[in-house]
Amino acid sequence: MHGAVRCVEGTARRIDQATVLEPIERALGWSRQLRLTPLRPPAYIAIKLLIAMLLGLASVVIVYTAGAFDGVHVTVVGGFDDLEVAIPAFLTIILMPFTYSITAGIGAGFVSFVVLKVVRGKAGQIHPLMWIVSALFVVYFAIGPLGDWLT
16 A cells, blocks of 8 residues: 555656646657657656656556465555544545655654554554654654744
């Protein structure tokens, strides 16, 4: 699942950069090559986006196929019946692309997992390493606002 999320994120970033790349490629000397193609710039950008998405899809299929050969049963939505798992997973998946930071997404997932376990009275089920990593993420998240406030 992590590979699929990374592919989607990479494709989204590529889509964002595609409109910038065409003039850059012209400036780097590709104008002769671009003139040889019968495509107008919007069609050229659309073809590049389509190829990027197909390459992303190919890697997702390879990851899922390798998992299937290894005997891993994968369901896209299954396994999230427990809100203690679903909410941190949702925060991780949503915050990574919207904050443009993998660290922020993973940190939100770790911290929310620990907070939910503590609130529901299951603090004993949390691994000590999870406590440490979550505390480090809290410090990481606090450094930005505190640094701005102190200066």
